[in-house]
Amino acid sequence: MRVIENEAAALASAGRDVPLVLVSLLAAQVRFGAVTPLVDIDLQVRRGERIALIGANGSGKSTLLRLLHGLVRPTLGRRELHASVRQAMVFQRPFMLRASALNNVALGLWLRGVRWAEARERSAQALERVGLGAVAQRHAPALSGGQQQRLALARAWSLGPELLFLDEPTASLDPHAKREVESLIASFAGAGMTLVFASHNLGQVKRLATRVVYLEQGRILADLPVDRFFDRAFLAAVSHEADLFVKGETA
């Protein structure tokens, strides 16, 4: 069974402003050879939302993030991006160039046409923003896992995105680093950034998300405001699979 609650429709019918759609997927399918990680995906991401993608390993969360970001094309259906939206993505295991932390950020800007001197200046600001000002000259691959993840966030932040995709941003971090990275992400959201993130950490989902999209075998089985999703009685009544998943993850 599938359970979709569309907040935008509720806002519209109450005569309230509906936030702008930044990116949408319409009946999108992704196929890689014999594997079809995503089937019949309809999803709209609106300005100001913080959407958590959850589901078992292999359910299609990373592929959905890549599809939303435009790194993967739909084999069926469509992706529509609002023309002027700046977007960035932070990967689960961010790739570190064999260079200083500062230059890891600066190269990303330079590749987008920013002059080197300005790129370095903006990178220094981005590193300050994520609390890495003191390690700007350190060799990036030698930084700790938590520092590398914050460096990846600085790289994304330096691009000034209004829409940020994050693939399990705190997986494999220790509890302290997890908290630091999570509060950084929360501060980005507090500054108005729209987020779509994959997570296996349901506590984190409750803390960060406004909306939860639950995937199973490449299909969206639930798409709900966060409080509805974690209302167990509601969830149990409408989606047995999603309810069992939440039970399993919180056990």
Ligand SMILES: Nc1ncnc2c1ncn2[C@@H]1O[C@H](COP(=O)(O)OP(=O)(O)OP(=O)(O)O)[C@@H](O)[C@H]1O
């Ligand atoms: N480039 C690819 N080529 C072939 N199959 C792929 C490719 N990328 C993903 N898949 C397959 O698509 C399915 C969904 O993978 P995906 O990484 O999107 O799941 P996930 O929900 O993010 O998993 P996890 O929680 O383990 O990160 C898996 O069966 C995976 O093996």
